Amino acid sequence: MGELAQSMKDERLELARALVSSLEAGRESDAAETFASLRAIHDDALREQTGVTGSELHDRIRRFLEDSHLADIAAGDMPDAAERLRHVIRMTDDAASTTLSVVEGVMPLAGVLQKDSGQLADCWERFRARDLDVHDFRQLSMKLGAFLRDTEANAGELNDQLSRVLLAQEYQDITGQILQQVIELVRDVEGKLEHLMDLAGARPSRYEEQSEDALDTHAQGPIVPGVDRVDSVAGQDEVDDLLSSLGL
Amino acid sequence: MKILVVDDFSTMRRIIKNLLRELGFTNTQEADDGSTALPMLQSGKFDFVVTDWNMPGMQGLDLLKAMRADDALKHIPVLMVTAESKRDQIIEAAQAGVNGYVVKPFTAVTLEEKINKIFERLAA
Numbered sequence: 001m002g003e004l005a006q007s008m009k010d011e012r013l014e015l016a017r018a019l020v021s022s023l024e025a026g027r028e029s030d031a032a033e034t035f036a037s038l039r040a041i042h043d044d045a046l047r048e049q050t051g052v053t054g055s056e057l058h059d060r061i062r063r064f065l066e067d068s069h070l071a072d073i074a075a076g077d078m079p080d081a082a083e084r085l086r087h088v089i090r091m092t093d094d095a096a097s098t099t100l101s102v103v104e105g106v107m108p109l110a111g112v113l114q115k116d117s118g119q120l121a122d123c124w125e126r127f128r129a130r131d132l133d134v135h136d137f138r139q140l141s142m143k144l145g146a147f148l149r150d151t152e153a154n155a156g157e158l159n160d161q162l163s164r165v166l167l168a169q170e171y172q173d174i175t176g177q178i179l180q181q182v183i184e185l186v187r188d189v190e191g192k193l194e195h196l197m198d199l200a201g202a203r204p205s206r207y208e209e210q211s212e213d214a215l216d217t218h219a220q221g222p223i224v225p226g227v228d229r230v231d232s233v234a235g236q237d238e239v240d241d242l243l244s245s246l247g248l
Numbered sequence: 249m250k251i252l253v254v255d256d257f258s259t260m261r262r263i264i265k266n267l268l269r270e271l272g273f274t275n276t277q278e279a280d281d282g283s284t285a286l287p288m289l290q291s292g293k294f295d296f297v298v299t300d301w302n303m304p305g306m307q308g309l310d311l312l313k314a315m316r317a318d319d320a321l322k323h324i325p326v327l328m329v330t331a332e333s334k335r336d337q338i339i340e341a342a343q344a345g346v347n348g349y350v351v352k353p354f355t356a357v358t359l360e361e362k363i364n365k366i367f368e369r370l371a372a
Contacts, residue, residue, distance in 0.1 A: 163356060166266050170353050173257040174331055177302060219302035219309075222331035222352070232333040236358050239338060239351050246342045248349075 012041055060199050068192045073185075081182045083227045088175045095171040102161045102168075109154045116147050177221040250292065251276045254285045254299035254311065255329075260352075264298055264329065267356050271363065282306025286314055289321055296363075301330035301337070309337075309344060316345040325366050329354065 015038045022031035043053040065071065123140045126132050132140065223232045233239050251273055255261045261278045268276055277292070279285035283306040285299070297315070301308040308328060315321040325347040332338075333351045341349055347369075348362040 163267075163270060166263055167356055169259050169263055173255070173260040173300075174352055176257055177331060219307055219332055219337075220334070221302055223333050231335050233335060233338065233351065236351055236354065239333070239349050242335060242338050243342060243349060246339065248342055248347075 008041065008045070012038060015041070057200065061196065064196065064199060068195070070189075070192055070196075073189060073192075077185055080224075080227045081185050084178050084182055084224050087224045087227070088178050091171040091175050095168045098168040099165050102165050106158055106161045109158055113151065113154065116143075116150070120144060120147055174222045178224060181221050249273055249275060249295050251296045251298065252279060252285060252288060252292075252294045253277070254279045254282065254297065254303070254308065256280050256300065256303040260300065260329075264359070267359055268298075270356065271360055280305075282308060282311030282314070285311055289315065289324070290318070294324060296366075297324055297326045298329055299326060301328060301332045301341075309341060312341065312344050312346055325370060327362055327366060329359070 015034055019031055019034040019038065022028075022034055039054075043055070046054050046057065120140070120143060123132070123136075123143070127137065127140060220230075223230070233242060251268060253261050253264050253268070253276055255264065255278075258280075261280075265276050265278070268274075277288065277294075279288055281303040282299075285297070286306070288294070289297070297311075299308040299311055306314075308330065312326050312328070315324060315326065322345075326345070327348040327350065328341055328346050329350045329352065331352040338349055347366045350358055350362055
């Protein structure tokens with residue numbers, strides 16, 4: 001411990017003892033004076049560390065908290081962000097369910113195709129080996145006709161179902177945009193917390209107040225139900241109504 | 249019919265390209281934002297543009313405005329397919345000269361309907 005620090009400690013101890021004895025003796029004004037001296041020493045120590053006094057620091061932090069809207073973020077933006085993330089979970093869940101249902105639905109079609117074509121191939125080989133009588137050949141001909149019609153229908157069904165899987169991947173774009181919004185909020189809060197730490201320490205601040213961009217008609221990403229309360233359309237029908245009212 | 253699909257998410261470009269193929273439009277190209285799309289439009293003979301709104305770099309609305317201000321491109325119909333669903337935004341897109349507006353999430357049927365409507369109007 002340095003000489004200066006030791007003498008500061010001695011001084012504080014002395015003042016603390018004086019404070020206790022003043023309080024015990026009921027000398028309120030002496031006690032208040034001693035307390036003020038103690039506080040001044042504390043402020044000096046703080047000023048040595050941070051370049052500001054305790055009350056200045058308190059003021060700066062209070063002002064920063066007001067300017068940075070951290071309270072608003074904690075009360076509004078953070079719960080909103082949680083709801084946005086829940087919406088992402090719901091969308092990914094829906095997309096996964098749709099995809100799985102389609103796969104489960106079309107796999108039997110592939111099974112039928114495999115079984116029927118296998119049976120026909122066996123028959124066809126017997127035909128090529130001249131191993132079929134007229135009755136068997138008639139059977140083969142009928143089976144082949146039915147198989148071709150079924151395959152045509154099943155391929156159409158397969159195509160429709162695969163289109164559903166295709167469209168279900170749309171979630172990736174929308175959830176990506178929503179996650180981007182949350183990442184921006186996290187970045188913003190990170191910057192503000194760093195600045196708060198800078199205020200208490202000697203580190204120069206890298207924080208810059210972000211301009212509150214006028215949001216009017218700039219791109220804002222997807223509307224999340226229950227979070228975004230702006231004048232938005234609820235679906236394609238409302239878009240169509242709005243456009244037709246504009247003559248489009 | 250040569251179509252340019254503009255979206256920053258490759259998943260969405262693939263979805264739209266596949267849906268367009270289902271509708272019989274096989275000649276499609278892709279761009280990931282307006283600033284990539286604009287030179288492609290200027291150098292290639294495109295007949296139709298499907299664009300997102302919210303993209304890094306040049307946004308869809310700015311692409312639309314740039315096209316409408318360019319004599320060589322102003323006639324090309326533009327369908328906006330976007331998650332942007334504020335009324336003010338839709339009105340602004342209409343005023344900027346958009347030919348159709350589809351909000352995400354959308355269905356294959358909606359996309360087909362809007363494309364058909366645009367071509368019906370152009371033919372009339």
